[in-house]
Amino acid sequence: MKKIAYTILLLCIVNLSILATEHYNENYIQVKKPAMNNYGTEFCMGTATNPSGSTLQANSTGLLLDGQPVIPVMGEFHYSRFSDTEWRKELLKMKAGGINIIASYIFWIHHEETEGKYNWEGRRNLRKFIELCRELNLPFVLRIGPWCHGEVRNGGLPEWLVNSGIKLRSNNDAYLEKVHTWFTQLYNQLQGLMWKDGGPIIAVQIENEYGGSGEHLMTLKKMIQEIGFDTPLYTRTGWPQLSSPVPFGEILPLYGDYADGFWDRTIDEMPGEYGKSYLFRSFRNSTVIATEQLPKQSDKDNPDDVGYPYFTCELGGGMMTSYHRRIAIDPMDVFAMSLVRVGSGSNLPGYYMYHGGSNPAGEHTTLNEQQASNFTFHNDLPVKSYDFQAPLGEFGQINPHYHLLRRLHLFLQNFGSELATMVSYFPNNAPTDYNNDSVVRWNVRSNGESGYLFINNYHRLKTLAEKKNIQFTVDLPNEKIILPVKPITIPSGASFFMPFNMKLGDSNLVYSTAQPIAKMEQDKNITVVFAQNKNIPADFVFDDNGIIVEVPHTNIRKYNKRILIENVNTGTNAAIRIKQPDHTIITIILLDEMQSLTFWQGNLAGKGRFFLSTSELTFQQDELQIEDERKNKVSVAIYPTPTNLALNKKPLKGRVDGMFTRFDIPIQFQKPIRAKLIQLQKEILPLRDIKFGKAKVAEMPTNNDFKNAAQWKIVLSETLDAHRDIYLRIPYIGDVARIYKGNELLTDNFYNGKEFSIRLKCFVPVGKEELRIEILPLQKNSLIYYPPASLPDFNTQNYAIDLPQIEIIEKKCLTLHATQ
The missing domain is CATH 2.102.20 (beta-galactosidase, domain 2)
Structure with a gap:
C-alpha cells in the first residue's frame, strides 16, 4: 500500500x-513547421560529381553528400608549417578528433620567395599533402588567397611583389598578371586532385577578409576556373561587408568568430564584443575579427545571407599571442563558443586553427607577420611559433579542448x-x-x-x-x-x-x-x-x-x-x-x-567501434595506435571486441569491462632522459626600452636585444635520435623566450603564463650540450596586455625573470593490429 x-x-x-x-x-x-525554399538551385558552382558518381552540393541550409544532408567538421592545418614526415600522423589525429575536412591557406611567399623560383619540396610539397588527404579520405579546402593573412609576412604575398610598386588586391592588370602566373603554377601542382577527377579538393576559397568590390572576387573566380580549378564549391570569408556585392550564388560566404583577439589595439582584457560569442543568436557574422585592419562591422546580417547555408571557416580553435596582447585561452572558451554556433544554426563548424605549427625558414627574411615589414604590418608575432593554443599544438601535442570538441564532433558525425x-x-x-x-x-x-x-x-x-x-x-x-x-x-x-x-x-x-x-x-x-x-x-x-x-x-x-x-x-x-x-x-x-571525454569512435579492421582510453588514439585500417606519456601501462576498452588484437604479433588478453573488453598493455621505457640547466649569462641591464612600432602597438625585441637576455645551456643526459620522442616543458617567467640548437632558432614563445613546450624529435639529432634557452625579462607596467593571473609579484623590482626547472616528458607509441 x-x-x-x-x-x-x-x-x-x-x-x-x-x-x-x-x-x-x-x-x-x-517552434513552427519549417518552410521549404528553393535557394540553392541558383548557386553557380563547379562540377559536383566525381568519377565514382558521388555528388557534393550545397543548398541554402547545408551540404548534401549524394543528396543526403551532412554536417562535416573542418579543421585548418597549414602543411608548410609542419614537417612533412609527420603529416600522416597529424592528419590521423585530426580525423580521430572528429575532423573530416582539412583546410589550409596556400601562402604564396612560402613557395616563391624569389620571383620565378618555386619551392615545392619538403614541408612545402603541397601535392604530397593533398594526396595524403585523399589516401586518408579527408576532403580538402584550398584557401588560395592570393592574400591570405594567417599571421604570415605580408599576409602571404611575396616580398618582391610587395616591393614592386604594383597596386595589390585589385583588378590592376599588372597585379592580375602576377596572380595568374602564380595560380597557374599552383594548378600545375594539383592537376588530377580536384573532386571531379576523384581527388579530395572540394572547394577553393578566393581572397580573404576582402572588403573591396565584388567585381574583383568575380575576376579571381573567373581566372581560376579558366586555369582549371573546377570544384563543387567556391567560397569567401563573409566578413567584412563588400563595398559592392558578388552576384547571388556565385561565391558562398563562410563566417567566423573568436573568443578574444591578439589584433586589438588596446591592452584591456577581452575588449569589444567578444562576449557575444557566448550568446545564442541568428547573426552569423562577427564584429570582432581583424579589427586592426577592418572598419567597424555591422551586427546585422548581409541581405543575401539567408539564402546561403550557415557555414563557418574561422571558429577560433585557440588564439595566437601577439607581442602586445598575450591572450591565454581556456579550453571551455573554444568549446562553449562552438556549441553556441552549432545551436544557433551552423551546419559546418570550421576551426582556425585546429592544428598549430611553426613558420618555415625564409630565404631572405623571417616569415612571421611583423610591424617592421612593408605590408600587413599590424602586429608582431613570434618568429617561429604558430602554436595558436589550438586543440593540436605547435608540435602536435593534444590540448584539453581536443577532447571536449571530439565529443561534439562525434555527435555531429552520428546525428548530423x-x-x-x-x-x-x-x-x-x-x-x-x-x-x-x-x-x-x-x-x-x-x-x-x-x-x-x-x-x-x-x-x-x-x-x-x-x-x-x-x-x-x-x-x-x-x-x-x-x-x-x-x-x-x-x-x-x-x-x-x-x-x-x-x-x-x-x-x-x-x-x-x-x-x-x-x-x-x-x-x-x-x-x-x-x-x-x-x-x-x-x-x-x-x-x-x-x-x-x-x-x-x-x-x-x-x-x-x-x-x-x-x-x-x-x-x-x-x-x-x-x-x-x-x-x-x-x-x-x-x-x-569524465568518461565521456575518454570516448573515441573509429573504424578498426573493417568495422566501426567504440573505444574508451585516456591515451591518445588513432585508427587506420587494422592498426590502432596508442600514444601516451611515460606510464607503466596503457589501457584501452573496445566495443565490439575484435577477434584478435596483437602487439608485435603477440595476442593480447582482454578483460570484461561492462559491454567493453579492456586491454591493459605494459610499456617498457628506456633509461629516462634527464636535463640540467647551466646559466651562461644573467640578464644585462638596463632593460630594453619597449616602444610602439609603426602600427602603434608595442614592438617585439630584435635579435640584437637578445644579446642582453639571460641565457642557460640545457644539458641532456644523452644525445637524442629519432627513436625517442622527448618533449621539454618549460615553466618560465619572462617577456620572450627562445630556444636554439647551436645558432639555429628552433622556436620562440611570447609569455602568457602557460608552459613553453618543444618537441625535440622535430630537430634530431640533438647533442647533449647543443640546446640553449634565452629569456628577456618581464617588465612591470609595460605597454603589453598579460592575463592578470600570469603576472608575478615584482616586489621592489621593475622586472621579473625565472627559469626554475625543465620537465622532461617522453611519449611512447604502441601499434596494435586487429582482425575483425
Whole structure:
C-alpha cells in the first residue's frame, strides 16, 4: 500500500508540475513547421560529381553528400608549417578528433620567395599533402588567397611583389598578371586532385577578409576556373561587408568568430564584443575579427545571407599571442563558443586553427607577420611559433579542448543528418547584452517534430551564476513538451544540449537530460552512447508504445502514456535496454562527464567501434595506435571486441569491462632522459626600452636585444635520435623566450603564463650540450596586455625573470593490429 500511495503521490506532483509550468514558463520557445525554399538551385558552382558518381552540393541550409544532408567538421592545418614526415600522423589525429575536412591557406611567399623560383619540396610539397588527404579520405579546402593573412609576412604575398610598386588586391592588370602566373603554377601542382577527377579538393576559397568590390572576387573566380580549378564549391570569408556585392550564388560566404583577439589595439582584457560569442543568436557574422585592419562591422546580417547555408571557416580553435596582447585561452572558451554556433544554426563548424605549427625558414627574411615589414604590418608575432593554443599544438601535442570538441564532433558525425534539417529558434527573452546573467542562455533547433535544446552557462573570464529550478517549454506544432519533468539546476560553467522526440529505432525518446554522442547499428539492434551532463541527474523519458524497458538499479515510473527513468547510473554496462515490438533491442550506454571525454569512435579492421582510453588514439585500417606519456601501462576498452588484437604479433588478453573488453598493455621505457640547466649569462641591464612600432602597438625585441637576455645551456643526459620522442616543458617567467640548437632558432614563445613546450624529435639529432634557452625579462607596467593571473609579484623590482626547472616528458607509441 505504501508503494502504491507513493506512486500516486509522484504522479500528482508530476502532473501538477506540468500544469503549473504550462501556466507560465519564461523559458519558452514556439517552434513552427519549417518552410521549404528553393535557394540553392541558383548557386553557380563547379562540377559536383566525381568519377565514382558521388555528388557534393550545397543548398541554402547545408551540404548534401549524394543528396543526403551532412554536417562535416573542418579543421585548418597549414602543411608548410609542419614537417612533412609527420603529416600522416597529424592528419590521423585530426580525423580521430572528429575532423573530416582539412583546410589550409596556400601562402604564396612560402613557395616563391624569389620571383620565378618555386619551392615545392619538403614541408612545402603541397601535392604530397593533398594526396595524403585523399589516401586518408579527408576532403580538402584550398584557401588560395592570393592574400591570405594567417599571421604570415605580408599576409602571404611575396616580398618582391610587395616591393614592386604594383597596386595589390585589385583588378590592376599588372597585379592580375602576377596572380595568374602564380595560380597557374599552383594548378600545375594539383592537376588530377580536384573532386571531379576523384581527388579530395572540394572547394577553393578566393581572397580573404576582402572588403573591396565584388567585381574583383568575380575576376579571381573567373581566372581560376579558366586555369582549371573546377570544384563543387567556391567560397569567401563573409566578413567584412563588400563595398559592392558578388552576384547571388556565385561565391558562398563562410563566417567566423573568436573568443578574444591578439589584433586589438588596446591592452584591456577581452575588449569589444567578444562576449557575444557566448550568446545564442541568428547573426552569423562577427564584429570582432581583424579589427586592426577592418572598419567597424555591422551586427546585422548581409541581405543575401539567408539564402546561403550557415557555414563557418574561422571558429577560433585557440588564439595566437601577439607581442602586445598575450591572450591565454581556456579550453571551455573554444568549446562553449562552438556549441553556441552549432545551436544557433551552423551546419559546418570550421576551426582556425585546429592544428598549430611553426613558420618555415625564409630565404631572405623571417616569415612571421611583423610591424617592421612593408605590408600587413599590424602586429608582431613570434618568429617561429604558430602554436595558436589550438586543440593540436605547435608540435602536435593534444590540448584539453581536443577532447571536449571530439565529443561534439562525434555527435555531429552520428546525428548530423537529422540536425542539418533543423531550424534554429530563440526565446523572446534571449539576452542581447552579454553582461546579462539574469536569464538562461538557450535555444532550440527543430524540424517541427523533434530537435535539440542547447544551453550555455559559460562565459570567458566571467563566472555565470548557476540557474536554479529550470524547466523549458518547447511548443511544437502538434504538441507541447516541458522538460525536464522535475526542474534542474544548471551549473555555472556548463555548456551542453538535450534531445527531444529523438527516434531510436521505432522508439521515441521524448527527452533526456543527458546528451547523445554516438550510435552503432548491428543486426538491426542499435547501441547509443550518451554523456551525463555534469551535476545534472540523467533522466530519460520514452513514449509508452509497447516497449519493454530494462534498467538495473533505477526507478521506472509511468505517467501520461510515458515512461520516466530517473537518475540513470553511469558506467560501461548497459544503462537502459529497450525491447521493441519487432523484437529489436535498443541499448543505451551512459558515461559520466569524465568518461565521456575518454570516448573515441573509429573504424578498426573493417568495422566501426567504440573505444574508451585516456591515451591518445588513432585508427587506420587494422592498426590502432596508442600514444601516451611515460606510464607503466596503457589501457584501452573496445566495443565490439575484435577477434584478435596483437602487439608485435603477440595476442593480447582482454578483460570484461561492462559491454567493453579492456586491454591493459605494459610499456617498457628506456633509461629516462634527464636535463640540467647551466646559466651562461644573467640578464644585462638596463632593460630594453619597449616602444610602439609603426602600427602603434608595442614592438617585439630584435635579435640584437637578445644579446642582453639571460641565457642557460640545457644539458641532456644523452644525445637524442629519432627513436625517442622527448618533449621539454618549460615553466618560465619572462617577456620572450627562445630556444636554439647551436645558432639555429628552433622556436620562440611570447609569455602568457602557460608552459613553453618543444618537441625535440622535430630537430634530431640533438647533442647533449647543443640546446640553449634565452629569456628577456618581464617588465612591470609595460605597454603589453598579460592575463592578470600570469603576472608575478615584482616586489621592489621593475622586472621579473625565472627559469626554475625543465620537465622532461617522453611519449611512447604502441601499434596494435586487429582482425575483425
